Amino acid sequence: MQIAVLIKQVPETSNVKMDPDTGTMIRTGTENVINPLDLYAIETALKLKESSGAAVTVITMGPEQARKVLKEALSMGCDKAILLSDRKFAGSDTWATSYVLSRAILDSGPYDLIIAGERATDGDTGQVGPGIAAWLDIPAVTFVSSIESCVFSRLDCSRLIEDGYQKVSVALPALITVVKEIGAVRLPTLKGKIRARSTDIPVLTADSLSAHKPLWGLANSPTKVVKIGKATVARAGKRVTVDDKFTADNAVDSLITFLAGKDLIQKESA
Ligand SMILES: Cc1cc2nc3c(=O)[nH]c(=O)nc-3n(C[C@H](O)[C@H](O)[C@H](O)COP(=O)(O)OP(=O)(O)OC[C@H]3O[C@@H](n4cnc5c(N)ncnc54)[C@H](O)[C@@H]3O)c2cc1C
Structure with missing residues (x-):
């Protein structure tokens, strides 16, 4: 059985900064790591x-520096690694990224199973896994939380859904995205x-891919970042202070009245 695992290099900090002119993420000057959720795909x-x-x-x-995360995956026990790197890929949105990855999968495969993380902690769309499955025209099973069996070209697994688990049986080749519940992640060994x-x-560069059309880069990405804004939450709160004149009971009553006035709680009638 041949398995391909997709991992993304992401900034270590959750404090991701955006370039207001291009609408893309500023990736220089930050330490990069394997997308934490991709460790579960490797596992x-x-x-x-x-x-x-x-x-x-x-x-x-990713860029040449993404070699570092591939090395880490190899040190955990993966057998082979492939880096897709070319300035022509820069500015690719999730659609174009999925296309490039799907071409690399076709060129380096065939694979029976493709495993991606649930989502990347920076872009956070969760679109790339299912996007690749669409380009390859194979089934995608998202949010897989356990694998019951993987034999005779068939995968039986459970996926996390809003109110429980769903059992799914799928013919291979297929793509799955996995969630944390799939199991504890091992550490690299010496x-x-x-x-x-x-x-x-x-x-692999753009020229080495057997792609029919160069559907990558900013110019070929249908997603356009029109505007970036910082969300601000306006909190019109109320502060009460307990002192000689204002007892704790008065303070609680005053807060209840304030919250009920905003329809945030229901005030019990006496
Ligand atoms: C207009 C535009 C321009 C952009 N320009 C750039 C740019 O110049 N440089 C840049 O780095 N990003 C760029 N991006 C962001 C880039 O499109 C996304 O980071 C990328 O498509 C992954 O999307 P995501 O982070 O939401 O991943 P998700 O869809 O949340 O990731 C899900 C899973 O897919 C897999 N995966 C995702 N990305 C990769 C990858 N690169 N390699 C292997 N596996 C992967 C992982 O398993 C991951 O857990 C741009 C986005 C837009 C909209």
Whole structure:
């Protein structure tokens, strides 16, 4: 069984800054790490490797520095890594990113199973996984929380839904996105780190992809960032102070009256 795992390099800080002119994220000057939710995608693949002898290829699209997250995935136990890097990919939205990744999957595959994280902590759309499945015309199962079995070209799994779990059986090849519940993530081993250091990571560029059309980059991205604004929450609160004249009971009554006046709570009639 061949598995491809998609990982994204994201800024370590949650304090992501945007470029007001281009509407894109400022990615320089921040420490980059594996998207934390993609560690669960790696873990899922490595469990399948242990149980069924699958081979795991980890793929990322990003700048040259993204090599670092691929090395980390290799040191956790992934077998191969591929970096998709080209200035022509810059400015790609989720649609174009999904296209580039789907072409790399076709070119380096075939894969039986493609595993992505639930969402990236910076872009946060959760669109890339299902987008790739659409480009490849294969089924996508999102929010997978456990895998019951993966044999004979069929995957049985459970997915997290709003009020419980849904059992899904899907024919392979398929793409899944996984949630944290799938299991605790392992740490890289010393042996893995030594192996990762000597593992060659091929770089795929725009010209090396067997793409029919160059559907990447800012010019080919249908999403246009029209305006970026900072959301501000106006809180017209009320502060009450208990002192010699104003007892705690008075203070509570006054807050209840204030909240009821805003229809935030219902005041019980005496
Ligand atoms: C107009 C526009 C211009 C943009 N320009 C740039 C740019 O110049 N540079 C840039 O880095 N971003 C750019 N972006 C952001 C970029 O499109 C998204 O970061 C990217 O498509 C992933 O979307 P997301 O972060 O919402 O990921 P999600 O859809 O939330 O990610 C879900 C999962 O998909 C997989 N995944 C996502 N992205 C990748 C990846 N790159 N490689 C491998 N697996 C991945 C991971 O498994 C991840 O957990 C731009 C966006 C827009 C709208």
